Amino acid sequence: MPDVTKVVILGGGPGGYEAALVGAQLGGEVTLVDSDGIGGSAVLTDCVPSKTLIATSDVLSAMSEATGLGLHPANGADDLSGTVITDLGAINTRVLHLAQAQSGDIATRLVEEGVRIVRGRGRLVSVGTIVATTSLGEERLEADVVLVATGTHPRVLPDAIPDGERILDWTQVYNLTDLPERLIVVGSGVTGAEFANAYDALGVPVVLVSSRDMVLPGEDPDAARVLQDVFERRGIEIISQARAMSARREGDGVVVGLEDGREVRGSHVLMAVGSIPNTAGIGLEEAGVTLDKRGYVTVDKVSRSSARGIYAAGDCTGVFALASVAAMQGRIAMWHALGDAVPQLKQDTIASNIFTAPEIATVGVTQKDVDEGRSTADVLMLPLASNARAKMQEFTDGFVKLFCLPITGIIVGGVIVAPTASELIHAVSLAVSQRITVDDFAHAFTVYPSLSGSVAEAARRLHNHGKMATAELTN
Numbered sequence: 443m444p445d446v447t448k449v450v451i452l453g454g455g456p457g458g459y460e461a462a463l464v465g466a467q468l469g470g471e472v473t474l475v476d477s478d479g480i481g482g483s484a485v486l487t488d489c490v491p492s493k494t495l496i497a498t499s500d501v502l503s504a505m506s507e508a509t510g511l512g513l514h515p516a517n518g519a520d521d522l523s524g525t526v527i528t529d530l531g532a533i534n535t536r537v538l539h540l541a542q543a544q545s546g547d548i549a550t551r552l553v554e555e556g557v558r559i560v561r562g563r564g565r566l567v568s569v570g571t572i573v574a575t576t577s578l579g580e581e582r583l584e585a586d587v588v589l590v591a592t593g594t595h596p597r598v599l600p601d602a603i604p605d606g607e608r609i610l611d612w613t614q615v616y617n618l619t620d621l622p623e624r625l626i627v628v629g630s631g632v633t634g635a636e637f638a639n640a641y642d643a644l645g646v647p648v649v650l651v652s653s654r655d656m657v658l659p660g661e662d663p664d665a666a667r668v669l670q671d672v673f674e675r676r677g678i679e680i681i682s683q684a685r686a687m688s689a690r691r692e693g694d695g696v697v698v699g700l701e702d703g704r705e706v707r708g709s710h711v712l713m714a715v716g717s718i719p720n721t722a723g724i725g726l727e728e729a730g731v732t733l734d735k736r737g738y739v740t741v742d743k744v745s746r747s748s749a750r751g752i753y754a755a756g757d758c759t760g761v762f763a764l765a766s767v768a769a770m771q772g773r774i775a776m777w778h779a780l781g782d783a784v785p786q787l788k789q790d791t792i793a794s795n796i797f798t799a800p801e802i803a804t805v806g807v808t809q810k811d812v813d814e815g816r817s818t819a820d821v822l823m824l825p826l827a828s829n830a831r832a833k834m835q836e837f838t839d840g841f842v843k844l845f846c847l848p849i850t851g852i853i854v855g856g857v858i859v860a861p862t863a864s865e866l867i868h869a870v871s872l873a874v875s876q877r878i879t880v881d882d883f884a885h886a887f888t889v890y891p892s893l894s895g896s897v898a899e900a901a902r903r904l905h906n907h908g909k910m911a912t913a914e915l916t917n
Contacts, residue, residue: 446471447780450572450585452564452724455482456765457591457756459548461772465587466555468780473583474557475564475574481545482593482756484765487613490544492636494537495616496797499643502528503799506643510836528644531619538616566725569749587779590731590739590747590754591772592724594717594763601688601699602628602713608696609689610712612637622646622710626698628686629714630657632796635669637712639798642678649679649706651686651698658796662809662857664823664843665802669859672800672839681706689713719758736760743786745775753779761787764794790854793871795864800840803867806855806874807845819845819854824900826860830891837861844870844880844900851879851904860893869897880904 449465451458454476465472479486505522515525552559562576564583572583596611598604604611610618612633623646627638630652642648650657650673657673657680658666673680681700688699689711698706719737727733730749732740738760745753753775756768770787777784793805811817826832826840837860845855856870873883884901888894 447586448584449473449587449589449776449779450475450564450583451589451591452572453482453591453593453720453756453758454478454480454548454559455591455593455756455768456484457593457768457772458482458589459552459772460769461589461591461755461776462552462557463555464773464776465780466552466557468776468782470587470776470780472557473560473585474552475560475562475572475583477561477563478593479545480549480552480559481541482591483595483613484768485544485548486541487616489765490541491537491616492612492633492640493797494540495533496636496640498533499640500799502526502645503643507836523645528621530621530644533644534616534618564724566729566731566752569729569751586751587776588752589745589772589775589779590721590724590726590752590758591756591768592720592758594719594757596713597716597718599686599688599713599715601690602686602711604713605691608691608710610710612712612714615712618710622708624649624695624708624710626651626696626706626708626711627714628689628698628711629716630654630680631660631714631716632658634712634714636797637714638673638678642673642676643799647677647679649681649708651681651684651700651706653683653685655682658802661796661802662804662843664809664841665804665857665859668800668839668841669798669802672798686713686715717757717763719760721758734760741771743788744778744784745771745787746778751779761789762792762794764792767792788875791871791875793867795867797864800837800859800861801863803858803863804856805867805871806853808855809843809857811855812845817845817854818848820848820904821845822900822904824896824903826893826896829893829896831893831895832860834891835861842896842900844897844904846880846904851881852877853880853883853901856897858897862893866894866897869894 447470449470449472451474462472462474502523508522560574562574564572564574574581606614626649627634628651638650685701695709696711732748739754741759755771796802807817823843840859843857853873858866880901888898
């Protein structure tokens with residue numbers, strides 16, 4: 443009987459627990475060492491909690507716009523959202539309950555599949571040896587394969603130390619039981635934009651401090667412009683080209699100091715200024731694992747680090763801070779390490795979504811790629827304002843953008859800005875991964891009326907871009 447491959451995984455987030463499931467499925471002896479809770483930040487402090495909060499805020503967003511559908515509050519309020527009381531304590535209790543329940547479900551599945559869970563903090567003492575520090579002392583674990591999936595933690599400014607009460611990072615915001623009187627959000631990336639959107643919908647006056655000209659500086663510029671316009675129309679105060687340097691408590695509020703000397707006052711501040719990888723002090727460099735200048739583990743397309751037998755997955759690799767990517771990196775690592783068929787991680791097929799109102803979903807080639815000459819793709823943007831379903835829902839902000847290769851018409855990217863962009867993007871993602879042409883995409887039936895109809899319509903309008911290739915095939 444062949445020896446069983448011993449696998450030790452550091453970190454129980456999506457990269458770690460998905461890898462553990464695959465490792466067990468392929469016959470490995472899997473031990474998962476975790477100190478923060480199964481599910482990691484994605485389940486306990488990030489994706490699951492934030493999207494649960496956003497699900498509540500989305501209801502209020504819909505109610506605030508219902509007057510356009512002919513629905514008016516009986517009590518004379520401006521909109522239907524004024525007819526309900528927002529109980530932030532109850533909302534956050536539900537948020538945390540769902541997160542813990544999801545964590546428990548994952549842990550149960552791991553145990554059922556034969557994964558051993560060690561509650562503690564692990565560190566490499568050599569390439570194949572991990573020491574786990576637990577409440578019962580230290581345990582030495584030998585491994586043929588090691589997967590590092592330790593995630594990240596919020597970046598903290600030296601003069602803006604979170605206290606969990608008034609100065610908050612994104613792991614602490616669910617401790618609030620009362621709505622802030624005025625919330626300052628520092629950072630206009632994905633995290634900052636999502637929380638600014640959610641708390642505005644909950645009825646909180648929001649100030650968004652952005653170091654750039656526009657919100658979402660790393661995203662599609664047309665999508666960012668739509669969201670900026672929506673934010674401003676809804677009354678979110680955006681302070682652009684302003685870098686926050688400090689945050690301090692003053693009485694029952696906070697004061698945020700900007701680089702130019704200005705001060706912004708509010709009741710609370712949420713610091714959303716990025717993340718730092720959890721790679722320090724766990725023996726990686728001593729074991730020969732290369733870290734980049736920011737501390738992220740350098741990996742190849744099958745999740746291998748520079749040290750033989752050591753893989754890495756998830757946010758600690760700096761590839762994409764997405765739970766779906768972490769999970770796929772973890773699976774790929776185990777497939778490769780245990781000798782199964784393995785696909786390489788293709789970053790140009792990764793779909794992502796920003797859970798604002800409207801949502802913003804993207805996949806593949808970007809507008810920046812085209813503008814900077816890295817792609818020769820043709821681009822077509824189709825506003826949703828003329829879409830019948832959008833009109834029925836009183837929705838006017840949004841568009842579908844498709845990128846296709848000239849001559850062949852192969853779809854290589856897309857952007858969707860719509861209420862359900864996270865669902866609509868899957869069709870475009872499938873087209874990108876399978877190299878479907880705009881003609882083949884357009885020939886598939888869509889429901890009428892539907893927002894997905896606009897995705898097909900965008901493909902139809904790109905028809906001539908594949909005409910030359912079709913003519914060559916028929917001659």
